[in-house]
Amino acid sequence: MQWFVALSIGSLAICLLWTAATAYKVTSNYLKARQLGFPIVVGFIDPLNPLWILSYPTLLPLLRRLPFGLGDSFTYISLDWNYKDTYRSHEKYGDAFILVNPRRFQIIVADATAIDDILTRRKDFTKPEILYKALDCFGPNVDSAEGATWQRHRKITSPPFNERNSALVWKESLRQATDMHKFWVVQNEEGATSTAADTLTLALHVLTSAGFGQSYSFLSGPEILPPGHTMSYRNALRDVLTNFSTVISCNHELIKRPYMPKSLQKVGNAIQECRTYMAEMIHRERQLTEKRDSGAGNLLSSLIRAADDGKAASCSLNDEEIMGNLFIYSLAGHETTANTLAYAVILLSVNPSLQDWLHEELAGVLGQNSSPDEWQYETIFPDLRHCLAVILYGPVFWLLKETKESPQMIKINGRECLLPQGAFAFLNLRATHTHPKYWGFDSLEWKPKRWISSDSSGETMREPPVKEAYKPWAEGARVCPGKKFSQVEFVAVMAVLFRDWKVSPKLKYGESMEQAQQRVMDVVNDSTCKITLRMNNPESVGLVWTKR
Secondary structure, X not given: OHHHHHHHHHHHHHHHHHHHHHHHHHHXXXXXXXOOOOOEEEXXXXXXOHHHHHHHHHHHHHHOOOOOOHHHHHOOOOOOHHHHHOOHHHHHHOOEEEEEOOOOEEEEEOOHHHHHHHHXXXXXXXXXXXXXXXXXXXXXXXXXXXXXXXXXXXXXXXXXXXXHHHHHHHHHHHHHHHHHHHHHHOOOOOOEOOHHHHHHHHHHHHHHHXXXXXXXXXXXXXXXXOXXXXXXXXXXXXXXXHOHXXXXXXXXXXXXXXXXXXXXXXXXXXXXXXHHHXXXXXXXXXXXXXXXXXXXXXXXXXXXXXXXHOHHHOOOXXXXXXXXXXXXXXXXXXXXXXXXXXXXXXXXXXXXXXXXXXXXXXXXXXXXXXXXXXXXXXXHHHHOHHHHHOOXXXXXXXXXXXXXXXXXXXXXXXXXXXXOOOOEEEEOHHHHOOOHXXXXXXXXXXXXXXXXXEEOOXXXXXXXXXXXXXXXXXXXXXXXXXXXXXXXXXXXXXXXXXXXXXEEEOOOOOOOHHHHHHHHHHHHHOEEEOOOEEEOOHHHOOEEEEEO
């Protein structure tokens, strides 16, 4: 009995010490934050704590149920709090407010001009190492690097995203989308429920083909594995990307050990397979370079050539850095485009008038009888503005910057504010993308037509009402290099799906179309952030495709 009492007293003492230490840190950061003069919201958990990032999907719903208003203090400690919040916190607190927690304070900014200023000042506002260093798990890369190292990476990794590569993306996207759509049509009796899973497969195959020269059919059967491998590159890369949290938080050698859980061993083996495949691909491309072969024009071949060409000027990448950039290409180009496609298809299923709007353009540009094999990127893509306008859910709805080296002055709504050294600036892109002051009274409505301007000379893409208020691919020197890659892939898939077909939700027994449409919208709105934004239960929506 005595040991139980001692254990209880010890546990209570630890809890009290932790509480006192937390309160002290929160108070200290609160006093620093007060000097900025913006509204302050206090939280008691650091949202960037690695353990919290892994556990918050389970713990946060429980914490939000705490009584006496205590649950409200956990509103801002998830990675996706601003998705459902849209602009409402800024309607309450203003264009900037401050979140204080035991580790730090960060200013939440939704002033479009201030965000634009921060993004263009690359040397003043850097990416926080605590968040981006984990992305070096395969090697240093353009996304995690800063300063002169970033300039070297950027100089070599940007040229591969060129028009030659865009043509490869276009061709492979058409091929994958054609096969994916055939797979959906044969499920019409029950309704295709794998839309989100299938767009992930499509995006993975476009990436492996246009990115790394590894081509797969949409419904690949059993594969003959190369000597020395236990799984295909596609499957290894898929397992790595879908278990991203494990990849960046666990020791890669440890999780392969036989005493680890099978699920972790599987991820560990996939990581090793990816490394081996990448090393082999780099070696093959170097052999082609030595033979003065022009290569296939994919990202890998272009990256190898750019890296090797830069050796004479001491501006090159070693093999570990090339591997790191191959990984970051994969991470950035997979779920982002795949989930955007899934949202677009499911939203279009409950918007038949928008489908007609797409079809009108597609029929005019492509004709009624042409085959996707005949659609040339150079002549077709620039004219498919309606398809491009359908992109709604950008993969990034916040960015985090740090005043790492020195204090920095910013201006919010005309008011100057000096951020101290080490402060974090949370750029709330979700708020600027939805705020009525930038987009009008219908800011929360999905209206692709708002992006199209028409006059006597034809149609053009319209700029945002406030240019600085729309940054789905970031902005400035660190704008996403794969922006064109994702746009070309998206437009190609939309063209295949909606030139000849219509889509609608599969009705449940006794359900009206209006009820089905509301059910679909509930599924869309029930979304969360994993690697990027995704629906929690997209498989609950069955879709039926009908020939026009």
